[in-house]
Amino acid sequence: PAIRVADARRGGAPARGGTRVFTVRSLLGESVVSLKTKIEWQEGVAMAAQRLSVAGAPLDDTWTLRDHGIDAATLVVLEEADGESEDRDTGVGGDAARRRSSRGREEVGG
Numbered sequence: 470p471a472i473r474v475a476d477a478r479r480g481g482a483p484a485r486g487g488t489r490v491f492t493v494r495s496l497l498g499e500s501v502v503s504l505k506t507k508i509e510w511q512e513g514v515a516m517a518a519q520r521l522s523v524a525g526a527p528l529d530d531t532w533t534l535r536d537h538g539i540d541a542a543t544l545v546v547l548e549e550a551d552g553e554s555e556d557r558d559t560g561v562g563g564d565a566a567r568r569r570s571s572r573g574r575e576e577v578g579g
Contacts, residue, residue: 502531505530518549
């Protein structure tokens with residue numbers, strides 16, 4: 470189905486009278502990460518800069534859309550993730566970039 474996404478980012482391009490809403494074609498069995506990838510390709514918003522939520526509850530990247538109870542009638546809210554920036558050398562954003570060790574592996578914890 471077409472998943473409806475409301476762009477509530479600071480500096481997002483609002484429609485007349487409110488927040489811009491766009492649709493992303495996605496299967497309900499796909500993960501939230503898959504939806505973020507599609508948003509990145511379609512809207513140009515880096516995955517690391519995306520925070521998705523439904524009714525104020527953040528979405529877990531490893532869960533499927535169905536796990537979150539999302540269907541075609543659900544409005545997913547896209548917000549700008551705080552403090553997320555892409556590492557220029559690795560292309561990895563946010564906390565993952567900060568957890569990378571000198572050998573290029575992600576460290577567990579912290």
